[in-house]
Amino acid sequence: MSNIKMILVMILFLGCTTSHAQKVIVGAERTSEYFPLLENQRIAVFSNHTGLVGDKHLVDFLLENNFDVIGIFAPEHGFRGTADAGEHVANSVDEKTGLPIFSLYGGNKEGIDAKILNGFDVLLVDIQDVGVRFYTYYITMVKLMDVCALNDKKMIILDRPNPNGHYVDGPILDMKHKSGVGWLPIPVVHGMTLGELANMVNGEGWLPDGRKCDLEVITCDNYAHQTLYTVPVPPSPNLPNMKSIYLYPSTCYFEATPVSLGRGTSKPFQVYGHPNMKGYDFSFTPRSMPGAKNPPQLNKKCYGVDLSDIPNEKIFEEGIDLSYVIDAYNNLNMGNHFFRPFFEKLIGVDYVREMIIQGKPAEEIEAMWIDDVEKFKKQRRPYLLYEE
Structure with a gap:
């Protein structure tokens, strides 16, 4: 580890120790800040199972306090957070409250109809993001920002910490690769909360x-970017714990290859392997399970690598680590057949695939985006709501 990296990691963990002295108060818990804004308003809520106020869901909490909630907008994985990645989610009704749920990931691809739009005055956003460009919750939020802008609706974001908010890494998205897994010209790891990112979009x-x-952000208390925040509930089925969340920016690229990244196991995004990979003692077999009904390499024994024992401080030191993808690419010896077109949508630029095929090491490829990181840090600074 270089001296500079060692100092940064030490600062990070000192910040972590300090942050435990005061509990982070998320935006949804700061009722004195947003309850007055909701008086006599018809409220729509964009949220999922992560939108908790203590042990109650925000929707239940608002209804208990006699606010006029007219409906729920749900993201990828659905309102209860159980659908597979990319699975079509239909409109439905919340069994507990009887409120209509409007799916923004499959149910309303042609847009939100006028009847729904005319039903609310304020859109309240409360959802746990993980601060990675290909994680789709922020994309849905940005699309809803435009809906609000077009229809003179106010958006209030109840902000939550970013569990990957302590660093910025990866190339800025080349907008020719804009897609449902990359919507804005930001790095893979942007280090911002949803409230900060929404400010930047505006x-x-x-x-x-x-x-x-028309945007208002209810900020968190006792949070800074160097706070190592542990999410209280898994944000989606295949990010079950902090290790998966920390490794996600480095292992998600396997989604664009034949290699399994552990969907259908107890360690999604923490392992990688393939039936034809050679020279590995570790193995796993993906099975069908809730949140991973048909995972890659289903019921096939895969040989590869278990990353789950890597200390968190080493993950923070490395940031995005392309060595895992390069290892599997070299082992399988498939050439360009290893990559699917989806790879560029995830990594966001053309040169990474090209350099891997040329045999370049991870360090050389990762050095290519250093300028992007510094450019973005400077660009985002006016929109930050928390100390860096």
Whole structure:
């Protein structure tokens, strides 16, 4: 480890120790800040199972306090967070409250109809993101910002910490690769909360035609970017714990290859392997399970690597680590057949695939985006709501 990296890791863990002295108060818990804004308003909520106020869901909490909630907008994985990645989620009704759930990941691809739009005045956002460009919750939020801008609706974001908020890494998305897993010109790991990112969307004119959303952010208390925040509930089925969340920016690229990254096991995003990989003692077999009904390499014994014992401080030191993808690429010896077109949508640029095929080491490839990281840190600074 270089001296600079060692100092950064030490600072990070000192910050972690300090942060435990005061509990982080998420935006949804700061009721004195947003309850007055909801008086006499018809409220729609964009949330899922992570939108908790203590041990109660935000929707239940609002209804208990006699607010007029008219419906729920749900992201990928659905309102209860149980659907597979990319699975079509239909409109439905919440069994507990009887409120309509409007799916924004499959149920309303043609847009939100006028009847729904005319039903609410304020859109309240409360959802746990993980701060990675290909994690889709922020994309849904940005699309809803544009809906609000077009229809003179106010958006209030009840902010939550970013569990990967302590660093920035990866190339800025080349917008020719814009897709449902990459929507904004930001690095893979942007280090911002949803509230900060929404401010940046407005400030940088990233909505179509430069539209602005009427936006208010209810910030967290006792949170800074170097706070190592542990999410209280898994944000989606295949990010079951902090190790998966920390490794996610380095292992998600296997989604664009034949290699399993552990969907259908107890360690999604913490292992990688393939039936034809040679020279490994470790093995696993993906099975069908809730949240991974048909995982890659289903019921096939895969040989590869278990990353789950890597200390968190080493993951933080390395940031995005392409050595895992390079290892599997070299082992399988498939050439360009190893990669699917989806790879560029995830990594966001053309040169990474090209350099891997050329045999370049991970360190050389990762050095290519250093300027992107520094550029973005400077660009995002006016929109930050918490100490770096």
